[in-house]
Amino acid sequence: MTDAMSAIQKESYKPGDYIFFEGDIENHFYIVETGVVSIFTKDQMGTRIPIADIVDGESFGEFALISKMPRSASAQAVTDVVLVKVSEEGFQQLLEELPTWAECMLKSFVDRLQNMTEKMRELEQFKKRE
Numbered sequence: 666m667t668d669a670m671s672a673i674q675k676e677s678y679k680p681g682d683y684i685f686f687e688g689d690i691e692n693h694f695y696i697v698e699t700g701v702v703s704i705f706t707k708d709q710m711g712t713r714i715p716i717a718d719i720v721d722g723e724s725f726g727e728f729a730l731i732s733k734m735p736r737s738a739s740a741q742a743v744t745d746v747v748l749v750k751v752s753e754e755g756f757q758q759l760l761e762e763l764p765t766w767a768e769c770m771l772k773s774f775v776d777r778l779q780n781m782t783e784k785m786r787e788l789e790q791f792k793k794r795e
Contacts, residue, residue, distance in 0.1 A: 672755030678742035685726065689736040692753045694726035700746030706738045714784065717777055718743065724770055730756060 675698070678684060685691060687706055695702075702719040716738055719725045729736045730753060751759065760767050 672752045672758060674750045676748045676750050678746045678748065680742055680744055682742045682746075684740040684742065684746075684748070685736055687736050687739045690729075691726070691736065692730055692733075694724055694730045694751055694756065695740075696724045696749040696751065697721055698747040698749055700748075701743040702746055702748075703741050703743050704738050705741070716781055716784070723773060727756075727770060727774070 676695075678700075684695065684702065697719050699721055702725060704716045704719060704725055706714050706716060708714055717725075719740075725740060726736070728734075
């Protein structure tokens with residue numbers, strides 16, 4: 666078991682800095698302390714497809730941590746950003762100690778999945794052909 670210092674750390678990013686890239690394999694997630702982070706993917710032509718903007722108090726990067734799969738999207742700082750980086754051990758501690766936080770995180774998952782579903786419906790290749 667790791668100590669609390671390595672389980673939860675603060676990191677700072679400048680506008681335009683990448684926090685992680687789609688396909689990265691990592692075992693941590695982030696909570697935005699201050700700033701705005703853009704979550705996005707790219708289509709086959711390399712066109713950027715925005716998924717969500719994450720702001721103060723919101724979290725991102727949990728999908729890869731929970732699924733043990735590569736990152737499903739990229740994250741980039743839009744403004745100056747201060748993040749709390751939470752390791753897998755820190756995540757387990759939060760789940761045990763903060764059930765309300767866990768419930769909020771699950772609601773955030775659902776909201777993002779609904780948002781992504783709506784964006785997919787808007788993409789030309791997914792529209793019904795007549």
